[in-house]
Amino acid sequence: MFSEKMLMLTYTPRADSESRGYNPWLREIDTPFFNSVKKIAHYGNWKVTPPSSQQVNWTHFDFMHLASGVEAEDILVQPDVAEFAAGWTRQWGLDPNAEDLSVNYRVHKAERVRQGQIKRGGLVALILNPNMNHLPIQAEIWKVTGMVLGQQEMSDTFAVMPLPYSDTEIDPKWGEVVLVGECIAQPGF
Numbered sequence: 526m527f528s529e530k531m532l533m534l535t536y537t538p539r540a541d542s543e544s545r546g547y548n549p550w551l552r553e554i555d556t557p558f559f560n561s562v563k564k565i566a567h568y569g570n571w572k573v574t575p576p577s578s579q580q581v582n583w584t585h586f587d588f589m590h591l592a593s594g595v596e597a598e599d600i601l602v603q604p605d606v607a608e609f610a611a612g613w614t615r616q617w618g619l620d621p622n623a624e625d626l627s628v629n630y631r632v633h634k635a636e637r638v639r640q641g642q643i644k645r646g647g648l649v650a651l652i653l654n655p656n657m658n659h660l661p662i663q664a665e666i667w668k669v670t671g672m673v674l675g676q677q678e679m680s681d682t683f684a685v686m687p688l689p690y691s692d693t694e695i696d697p698k699w700g701e702v703v704l705v706g707e708c709i710a711q712p713g714f
Contacts, residue, residue: 527590528566529637531667532597534587535678536630538617547617548709556710558609559589564600566590569711571649577704583631583678586651586706588685597634597673627675634671641665641685647708648688654701655684661699663687 538547551570559568567590578584591600600606615621618629642663655666664686669679680701688694688705695703708714 530591531635532589533633533635534630535583537584542617552710560712564592564595566592570709571706572709574705574707580702631675631678632673633669633679635667635669638668639666643687645687649706650686650695651704651706652684652700653680656700659698660684
């Protein structure tokens with residue numbers, strides 16, 4: 526499955542991004558770039574779908590799983606990664622000229638609490654403040670351990686539950702906020 530540590534990015538790209546080719550850019554450039562970085566085990570891009578998108582103030586999230594033994598700082602100090610992130614901000618960020626980069630994206634550090642039992646496919650439930658009494662055993666559970674950039678937007682604990690067929694399979698009892706994420710790009714998708 527995936528590594529024990531990951532960075533989770535939350536963001537909303539510029540309003541005209543989709544019309545300028547954001548999704549193809551993610552598939553052809555962004556995802557292949559990050560998956561080529563040796564210190565990254567797996568990277569994928571997701572979009573929060575309506576109506577769940579009204580529950581948070583960001584529209585997209587990325588899972589960046591770190592390779593074994595790698596810390597967040599090991600990735601962020603790499604010149605090619607920093608240069609790529611600056612290019613993303615210029616091309617897609619809400620405010621490319623902002624001194625505070627967290628206007629454009631936030632980066633959460635997370636560690637796995639429980640391994641999931643189903644491979645992620647095209648849809649996932651992203652569950653903030655999961656209710657352990659109702660959460661399916663198949664869900665991955667993660668704990669936010671700190672921030673690399675910006676203020677924390679995730680609950681201290683969150684879960685990721687792959688949805689095999691449709692968003693009609695979610696249960697609001699799974700947690701305080703249950704979002705549906707649709708995969709835009711990841712290896713093998």
